[in-house]
Amino acid sequence: MKAVPWRVVLPVLVTIIIALIPTPEDLAPHAWYYFAIFVGVIVGLILEPLPAAAIGLIGVVLIGVLGLAFSPEQRADPGFDLPGETIRWMLSGFSNTTVWLIFAAFMFAMGYEKTGLGRRVALHLVQRLGKRTLGLGYAITLSDLILAPFTPSNTARSGGTIFPIIRNIPGLYGSEPGPTARKIGAYIMWTALAATCVTSSMFLTALAPNLLAIELVNKTVNLQITWTQWFVGFLPVGVILLAALPYLVYKLYPPEIKGSSEVPEWARQEIAQMGRLSRQEIVMALLALVALVLWILGRDFIDATTVALGVICLMLILNVVKWSDVLANGPAWNVLVWFATLVTLAGGLNRVGFIVWFSDRAAGFLEGLPVTLVMISLVALFFFIHYFFASITAQTTAVLPVMLAVGAAVPGMPVTMLALLLCYSLGIMGIITPYATGPSPIYYGSGFIDRRAFWLLGLVFGVIFLAVLLVVGLPYLSILY
Incomplete structure (x- = not known):
């Protein structure tokens, strides 16, 4: 009989131990049990005995079956539709706009890859900055910094604009997910994520919750914060972090490939072999430009996720990608389920x-x-x-x-x-x-x-x-x- 892996046992054990601890004072028992399952899910996400999406789904279903998302008083109300409310709560994460914007970012990346536009842009970056890996890190950071003041969704900015381009760079160096990831791909990806987190704090308009935050500050303590006040207050912190970030990642999470004098010349030759821009590349570039312009200028009349889904529809209509390509993109669907369930679980902590x-x-x-x-x-x-x-x-x-x-x-x-x-x-x-x-x-x-x-x-x-x-x-x- 095969032993049960400890990675499976530990999340369950943590959940049980927390649930058996007496409920703290002033907290409802169902909220404590909800928290126990939530912690078990987090431990499971860290250890990954199953794929992350599966762990999130199990957590949501378990809480739904046990009815822990609602108080006993709610469940006892004769007019309360427990089965209906439970399933609506369990699926609520799939209506979250950020979840679908994340999914759209994967579709954009696929469009860049299918048309060859991503490879072309990546080759140009490598040709100009590829002598040193650190130079690529600073180029990625600068790109996010330039877009940040005008793009209030860091998912649209980094996930929908920067990621689809830089996803093509590692392969030029023989770095792919798996054993070769640390050659250069891991460094590039972490630098891009860290950079967008810093720029999201640097500008009031670089992250949608920033705008919500100043409204709550005004209502809570009667204090108004302007765009300039926000920027000036964070300026020294932002400058230090952005200036040090690519180098810091370079030292703490070093790439195996530090640079290559031959790679830029090789990139130039590859660009020459690709020839002129194809029709599909031009279409993809125009669609990406439309998305970026609407993300920057259209936030008052159209949601960022609506823009992204509209561009995906145009990609299908204009044959940039096929529906079969969309269906076959396993990572995109996996992240959709994973993040939707986590949004549901995290929102439930506040609900209870x-x-x-x-x-x-x-x-x-x-x-x-x-x-x-x-x-x-x-x-x-x-x-x-x-x-x-x-x-x-x-x-x-x-x-x-x-x-x-x-x-x-x-x-x-x-x-x-x-x-x-x-x-x-x-x-x-x-x-x-x-x-x-x-x-x-x-x-x-x-x-x-x-x-x-x-x-x-x-x-x-x-x-x-x-x-x-x-x-x-x-x-x-x-x-x-």
Whole structure:
């Protein structure tokens, strides 16, 4: 009889142990059991005894079957349609716009690959910057920085625009998902993800939840934050992080290929062999340009996901890709299911009241501490609580007002500084997990960065990002305010 792998046993064991612990005071039992299953799912995602999407699906179905997404009072209400509400909750993640924008990014990448446009653009980048791998890292970072102020969706910016292009670069160096990923592909992918997390914090308009955050700040503590105020306040932190980032990744997660003087010449020859742009490449380029323009300029009248799905339809109509290609794109469908279930699970934590309870209890431990230490603690708590969320928007809605209210109640608290530090953490917290922000599942799903490396790098870079924000940002903001 074959032994059950420990990777299967441990998530189940963690769930059972937490569930057997007496329910904490002021928390409903169903919320505690929900949390136990949620932690088990997170452990499962870290260990991956099954594919991530399967683990997420199992977690959602288990909670649905046990009825833990709703309170006993709700379930006891004669007018409450428990079966109907349960299945609607279980499938709610599939109506999330970011989930479909992530899926669309995979379709865009496929379009670049099928037409050859991605390879052509990648070859041009390699021709100009391929002598050194570090140069490619800075080129990718600069590309995101240029787009960031005008693209309020980092999924559209990084996942839909940058990823489809850079996905073609590793293959030029013989680096593909699997044993050869560390040649150069893993470095490029992690640099791109880390860069978009920093730029998402640097500009008010670089991340949709930033705009939501300033509305909540205004309503909670009656403080208005302007675009310029946001940018100036984060400027030294952003400059330091962006300037150091490609080199930092180069040292902490080094590529095997440091550079090659022959590769740029080879790239030039390959471009010559490809000849002039084909009709399909031109069509794909125009569709990508339409998407980018609408993402930048059309946010007031058309949703970013609507743009992406519309472009996919045009790709099918214009025969850039075939429907069979869409159906055969396993990684895209896998990420769709995975992220949809995680959005559902993370949203449920707030639904059952766990997040508010946790925030209140954590705030209670801060009473009597020095004001600066309270501020640092609140920002750090807000940052790392993101391990429980698959949506920055959800965390902003559920937790930001709580943290602001707790901090504002502390005598002598510089509320403007606290509000800005909490808001600035929204972008950079996207680095910590494979589901922390929209582009994360895209880069994780590319297969270049393995599970263990992704979680470890997320923790390391998360600590670095937060440390720079507090060590540099806090003294700088204290001078401004």
